[in-house]
Amino acid sequence: MPAVKFWGTRGSIPVAPNARDIRSRLEQVLIKAVDAGVATYDDITPFLDSLPFPDVSSFGGNTSCVEIDDGAGDYLLCDMGSGLREFGGYYLKNEALQRSKTFHIFMSHLHWDHIMGFPFFTPAYLPGHTIKIYGCHSVLEQAIKAQHGSPGFPVNFDNLAANIEFHVFNPGQTVQVNGYEVEALLQLHEGDSYGYRFNKAGKSIVYSTDSEHKVEDQKELDRFVQFIKDADLVVFDAMYSLLESVTLKEDWGHSSNLMGVELCLRAKAKKLCLFHHDPIHNDDEIFQNLEEAQSFLSLITPENQQSLDIVAAWDGLEITL
Template sequence: MTADPLLVRFWGTRGVVPVASTAREVRAKIANALVVARGASIASFEDAARFIDEELDFAATATYGGATSCVEIESGDDAFFVCDMGSGLQQFGREAMGLCRRGRPAKFNVFLSHMHWDHIMGFPSFLPAQDDASTIIIHSCHPDAEDALRRQQDEIFSAVPFEAMAATISFVAVRPGEEIEVDGLRVTAMQQDHPHGSFGYRFGDAAGRSVVYSTDSEHRIDDMAREDAFTAFFREADLVICDTMYSLAASNMAKEDRGHSSNLVAIDLCREAGARRLALFHHDPFHDDEAIQRMHEDSIRYEKLTRGGFPLDVLCAYDGLEILL
């Protein structure tokens, strides 16, 4: 029997705080598109869509989004798998409830990297948590995970207490380095360098495909033994979702000890590991679409300049991106 393909959906790709495009930024995109389209023959929606696809780049017509970290890994039509519960969890929850009403089992396996607010803030508004037909299993390497989720819904912060959630909610402690099997996927966690600790996860299916989710992780050139461990963790992964919040210069200077990494370090690690595809992730909230696109373009150039063997496919994650493995 052939295993179902893995489909990775990005519901939130920002770090620290959610952001939204301003009216001025949207207006600028429209004005730029009109200038570029001057003289073009556009008589229908189809003509306009074709012009956008052929003549304009991503940042000129779309947005990388503003929701904080939330990534879904779909391995079939049974249980849901979700990495982190940032503000992107809200939109995921709405879509998931629609699927559950049409017959998909309302079971949610959540894997938390850490407890910082941008990674848990979506849970109070997560619709499946308000449905008594839902089962939510929260996997974490942090012993204080349940306490953190309960505290963010204390009356001083939230109108909805944790106890009011109607779903069946349970917590599972995960030990770093110990492989577990969860509804058909093999999962292993790895400790990362981040304030209060952060953990990456590697997911593997029966067909040998693998996805690594590694956000909020700082990499240090003075600790190469640690980097060798990451190389092993990323080894031949089909997709590595990696924290690339800063440029290399920023991560080594003003942003040191913040617990984040750079695009160039992520490329080096993935190449050393023989990974096939890298998704730049956890975008800086101070970066607009143009700045994120420039980082993506710089990353592609760096990958080509330093390539020694087979190419590494470097993608830039955005809210709504889907990757089929």
């Protein structure tokens, strides 16, 4: 069964907690521990397990990079944000996982946060590796090469030792990669972005980030619903809350948590994964967006009829279908 692994889940720019944030979180957890009467080492694990996700974990700070892995064949990824560096390091440190030296990478678009991990992807510097980069932008190769070399980076693209290929295709075409049938969909975003649907052995995974869905454009909403119809998993750009998406952040090219719920319900998708978190949102705010989505689902769908599972992506999350 395929597994979807999240190496980077933020949008726009990588983020990290500072010392003040970490200390504040520790203080809050310790206060709760005292109130809960934690007195022995044996009390620690059950206590931590009882706390909400933001108290004991983090959604992470790497930008977009998602792996689709069914344990066989080559490696298949979406986007090359800063999370790609994490994936490359993990791959090289685990010899048992090096079943292939070929990587297929589908690009949603070419904004900096989605390509910035490539110069730090170690396999690109090693002979014997092959990296195949797919996308629907005519400037795909030009954009990836442009971030290498002076003045922005010390290593010129021509000095990379891996075999690197670029494959441009159009929406409407079906690309066969690593046993998957891959379809692309043009999305509303500055400079255009593309969502991808991966179909294999009766399972469908949709990767859709950097896309705005406007309530008044019913034709485009219908088109997207058809694209994600009956998908087992929809990785969805939920950068904003609904309020943000229709006020201050309207026309910024991103969507919301509640829009993701509505579209997935219409499409009868099985699981919705909120993704591309706003870098200004802390863990509590991302968790609140998740809770709002779950509450909205409960409000519009009777509990005994709910068929949509909703999660929020975090760096290191693995979803097995």
